[in-house]
Amino acid sequence: MLSRQFVRENTEEVRRALETKGVDVDLDRILEVDEEWRQLKAKGDDLRHQRNEVSSQIGELKQAGEEEKAQAAIEESQELKAELETVEERAEELEAELEAALLEIPNVPHPDAPVGEDESDNVEADRWGFEDRRELPDEVVPHYDLGEALDILDFERGAKVTGGGFYFAKGEGAQLEHALVQFMLETHREQGYTDVFPPIPVNSASMRGTGQFPKFVEDAYRIGGDNDEDYDDDDLWLLPTAEVPVTNMYRDEILLDDDLPIKHQAYSPNFRREAGEHGTETRGIVRVHQFNKVEMVNFVRPEESYDRLEGLLDEATSVLEALGLPYRVLEMCTGDMGFTQAKKYDVEVWAPGDDMEDGPEAGGRWLEVSSVSNFEDFQARRAGIQYRPEQHESAEYIHTLNGSGVAVPRVVVAILEYYQNDDGTVDVPEPLQPYMGCEVIEGHDAVGETAVGDGA
Template sequence: MIDRSYLRENPEEVRDAVENRGADVDVDELLELDERWRELKAKGDELRHERNQVSKRIGKLTGKENEEEREAAIEESKALKAELEEVEAEAADLKDELDERMLEVPNVPHETVPLGLEERHNVEDRRWGFDDLRVDADEVVPHYELGEELDIIDEGRGAKTTGSGFYFLKGDGARLEHALIQFMLDIHREQGYVDVFPPVPVTSEAMRGTGQFPKFVDDAYRLGGSNDEEYADDDLWLCPTAEVPVTNMYADDILLKEDLPLKHQAYSPNFRREAGEHGTETRGIVRVHQFNKVELVNFVEPEESYDRLEGLLEEAEEVLRRLELPYRILELCTGDLTFASAKTYDIEVWAPADDMDDGPEEGGRWLEVSSASNFEDFQARRAGLRYRPERHESAEYLHTLNASGLALPRVMVAILEYYQNEDGTVTVPEALRPYMDGQEVIEGHEKVGEAALGAGERE
């Protein structure tokens, strides 16, 4: 949430921000609401002041001799109360509406964010790992075909037990997943991250704290209710990213200056409805309803947040470097920023199989595996995340940042496609072998069941 007094004092900046993002927010209406509320608030305060005076008098008017005066004062207090209730009720309604509307105002982009409303206005900063490629994109089999051939990814049976968009990993596939998780956690632990294993259900309140709610209710899985129904603060939802539980861990806390920067990493499953996302770009496990991710969350002092953003990006990139997977860094433009972010870098890994128009010259396509974002005090204000710069000073909002480090299925896609061999096996990246008991190649498994027999895939 942006600061209301910032809005009041810098309406032009907010108006520009909203426009550059292509967001649908009426700033003038907000300003007017604020103005009207403040008027009523002042009026209510005045009335209440009068009433407090009268009330104090009543308390002192004891004994028989003051009986009459006392009764008169009580009458006066009653009259004031009636008037007060009217004014305050109206003020409360306005304040509720104002608060609600403020929750829908996106963050103000940092001045260094490229201007633009569309994806093509994102700026590519750099590429890594394209000098000596180990595959020719034209000959690579897509992961969804290879995964099925090797019987390490089973989408059909995932749909059977749960629904489309869910899948089983099996044998070396499942093992690769476990290996990647431990591998990533080890890297980030070296970088100073403290592990956290978060609860998976999160409250509406937590979802609001990080900025998922109220805007993106439709993307979440609700526990025990329909998304269309009204929700209460303590209703539960399945975690869409560990950012939610981990950032909200310290909600309404006051951290010490010495605690910062505080760096947490959290491995967790993530659940997203991904409503209406279908087609060739989403075949396989590129866009699914449940996936695992190691998330990096930072809590820092405001002055340091932009330096930390660069550091955070490096920390996330390190995973791809050690896996020796080619990737690029993208600076998102104003229109592509997420709701709560002031500045975001995307890390996109190269998946060579499916040739897309917006992919690199070498063929294949880019897959977003991480977004490193600085939210400044936007989430901190919503969630109540503060720190005390000096012991005697009052608490201030800190800055939060996060990045995936990384999203697992897409890394797996990149590995299955980039490390694919001509004989249809997959070489295990060297850095990952210690986590696979030294295994160097994934050769696949014999399929199970009569369907495989009928298809001639088994004798």
């Protein structure tokens, strides 16, 4: 969140952030509440000072035998106390309103971030491996059809046991997901990351700390009930990304300068309600409600965060380069970067199995597999994460960053479509072969008499 002082002193900058990010917040009302709250706090301090002075006179007056004046002082003290209680009660009401309102204000974009309304205004910053891509079959089979033909993806049974947006990975399909996770974790360990295996349920305070709540509560899976404000006693949610528990590991703590930078990576299953668009977008495993991902979370000194952002981007894309998968990097415009980010890159892998409108020159489509973001101190303020530059200095808010390293299902999509052969088999990228124990995915015969559905 933004500090009250920042909002107060940089009103026009905040107003531009609201406009360019497309967020509707009554900033004038927030400023009015802040002004009234500050006036009441000042008045409360004044009343408290007056009451202390009057109270200190009571004993002196009684000692001097001036009972009538002492009684008058007692009555004045009681009146000041009553007035102070009224002022404090109103100040507390405004404090709660102000805190809730500040949670609705998005982060201010970095000055270098492209200004735009939606994804059409994002800027391509880099492209790798697309010009010298491998030779593909004349007709690339989409992953959802190929996965069912090989019997390594089972959509019908996933929907049967859970619901739409869930699937089974079977045989080499399951092996491929496991192999990708292990390969990513090993890659990031070599980049200096410490492994964290986080709790899967998270509480509301954690979701607020990283900015998922209150804005995105409808996208979250609550444990034990509907998504409403009347949370049950457990107050637990299935995590939408490992960013939430890993960032909140240090909530309400003061870190030491010697601790920094901190680089954590975490594998987790992730759960989100959003299902994407109709048609091809929801077929297969491009948009599902449960998916595996390795997340990289960084805690750094403020002056180092933008250099770290570029390093984090390199760490995420190194996974795709090692796998030989063509990708591009988009610098996100203000209207598409998200609520919490100051600057954000999206990394998109190329999947040639579907011809999408306005897609790449060679057909296929780009699939987002990583978002690499600098939040500056936005999350740290919400979560109360600080560090002390020197022992004698005041604590400051830290800068947090994260990036997916990367989302597994869409990389599976890219591998099945980019590395498929004319005979319907799929070559396993060389770095994954030690984890898979094979060089080619050949599939196996389906189980049962009933043919599996079309994965819609």
